[in-house]
Amino acid sequence: MTQLFSWQRAVLKVGSALIAPDGLQCSARYLLTIAHFITASRAAGKEIIIVSSGSVAAGKSQVPVTHCPTIAEKQAMAAIGQMQMMANWQRFFDIPCAQVLVTAADLQHRQRYVNIQATLRELLAHGALPVVNENDTVAVDELKVGDNDNLAAHTAMVAQADTLIICSDIDGLFTADPRRHADATLIETVSHIDASVYALAGGPGSAVGTGGMLTKLQAAHKCMDSGIQGLIVNGKNPAVFEQLLTGRVNGTHFIPSHSPARARCAWLTHTLRTRGTLHIDTGASQALMTRQTSLLPAGVVAVTGSFGAGDAVAIQCHGVTIAKGLVQYDSKDLLTIKGLHSCQIASALGYYQGDEVVHRDNLVRLNDGGQPT
Ligand SMILES: Nc1ncnc2c1ncn2[C@@H]1O[C@H](COP(=O)(O)OP(=O)(O)O)[C@@H](O)[C@H]1O
Numbered sequence: 001m002t003q004l005f006s007w008q009r010a011v012l013k014v015g016s017a018l019i020a021p022d023g024l025q026c027s028a029r030y031l032l033t034i035a036h037f038i039t040a041s042r043a044a045g046k047e048i049i050i051v052s053s054g055s056v057a058a059g060k061s062q063v064p065v066t067h068c069p070t071i072a073e074k075q076a077m078a079a080i081g082q083m084q085m086m087a088n089w090q091r092f093f094d095i096p097c098a099q100v101l102v103t104a105a106d107l108q109h110r111q112r113y114v115n116i117q118a119t120l121r122e123l124l125a126h127g128a129l130p131v132v133n134e135n136d137t138v139a140v141d142e143l144k145v146g147d148n149d150n151l152a153a154h155t156a157m158v159a160q161a162d163t164l165i166i167c168s169d170i171d172g173l174f175t176a177d178p179r180r181h182a183d184a185t186l187i188e189t190v191s192h193i194d195a196s197v198y199a200l201a202g203g204p205g206s207a208v209g210t211g212g213m214l215t216k217l218q219a220a221h222k223c224m225d226s227g228i229q230g231l232i233v234n235g236k237n238p239a240v241f242e243q244l245l246t247g248r249v250n251g252t253h254f255i256p257s258h259s260p261a262r263a264r265c266a267w268l269t270h271t272l273r274t275r276g277t278l279h280i281d282t283g284a285s286q287a288l289m290t291r292q293t294s295l296l297p298a299g300v301v302a303v304t305g306s307f308g309a310g311d312a313v314a315i316q317c318h319g320v321t322i323a324k325g326l327v328q329y330d331s332k333d334l335l336t337i338k339g340l341h342s343c344q345i346a347s348a349l350g351y352y353q354g355d356e357v358v359h360r361d362n363l364v365r366l367n368d369g370g371q372p373t
């Protein structure tokens with residue numbers, strides 16, 4: 001048994017073998033227990049985002065082929081199966097399930113990244129249950145994340161989750177693939193991933209699985225670097241979901257070296273190159289620094305540089321850089337809305353991306369030395 005850190009927002013990845021256990025169509029066999037866990041967690045005030053596989057497996061019976069399916073055939077299976085997979089989730093909940101389909105290109109494009117983030121935030125605020133999958137019908141290989149383990153890690157990062165739970169068909173990471181090595185033993189805790197850990201991973205364990213343990217380790221690695229704890233559990237074992245509610249669980253726990261807030265601060269401060277500067281007035285500066293607010297257009301007095309929505313900018317007051325953040329509007333539109341109240345944004349621009357120029361979740365406050373405060 002391993003002990004989870006307490007969590008508030010988790011991404012729960014559910015693999016094809018749990019959605020469509022016979023490799024043909026969606027089933028309630030394993031999802032009922034998972035749905036109970038989600039409902040109990042929500043009742044305890046926690047937030048959950050599902051990353052669900054299974055569209056290809058669920059659509060298989062409707063596009064029968066005797067050969068290895070072509071890309072177009074797989075995409076047709078995904079298009080049919082996605083509907084069935086969503087309907088299968090919805091029947092376990094009174095709250096709305098919300099379909100969120102993304103591609104790798106969406107996650108790499110700053111504007112779309114910010115849009116996905118804002119949509120997930122809004123869905124959670126309205127009590128909906130986001131169900132994320134790769135948009136398999138449009139993604140070709142070079143635009144694909146390719147597997148839902150890595151997609152779940154990206155989703156956890158975009159959604160600023162503190163926890164990623166991967167529900168697989170195996171108890172966790174073993175010293176070797178237990179389907180081939182009877183003497184393999186479960187590793188309960190991983191606090192560092194290097195080549196020797198990757199060397200333990202073999203391929204998928206079922207005809208419907210993608211990636212096997214390798215993609216789960218890649219996902220855990222990304223999360224650990226982002227301050228997000230990871231967990232691999234056996235989604236076929238109902239006891240796991242009882243245990244998850246207590247925090248002590250049978251599985252493999254991936255321990256991050258620092259908190260999500262610290263990892264995000266480091267990313268915003270050190271990794272992102274600023275594309276321009278927002279010059280703000282004293283009132284906005286005080287609100288930002290002492291009340292930890294978002295930056296609204298009313299406080300912006302000038303905009304320099306040319307940047308797009310989602311880019312990083314420096315925030316200056318009287319020539320001193322006091323913060324850094326990701327903007328929700330591009331430089332051209334910011335020149336139009338600077339100084340306006342947020343309620344005037346829509347009429348000034350003809351669209352509305354939110355009240356904030358920089359949302360407080362995407363903002364890091366800096367001290368004189370340029371370090372996060
Ligand atoms: N070191 C390992 N520890 C545990 N499982 C492993 C290992 N190496 C390979 N596997 C295989 O990975 C499988 C899980 O991955 P996969 O089949 O892609 O399932 P999912 O649908 O949950 O993503 C297991 O059933 C197991 O056979």
Ligand SMILES: N[C@@H](CCC(=O)OP(=O)(O)O)C(=O)O
Nearest residue numbers: 016053054055056147148210
């Ligand atoms: N996007 C694909 C899932 C691919 C995938 O990673 O599957 P799995 O290894 O079962 O999590 C689908 O919905 O079929």
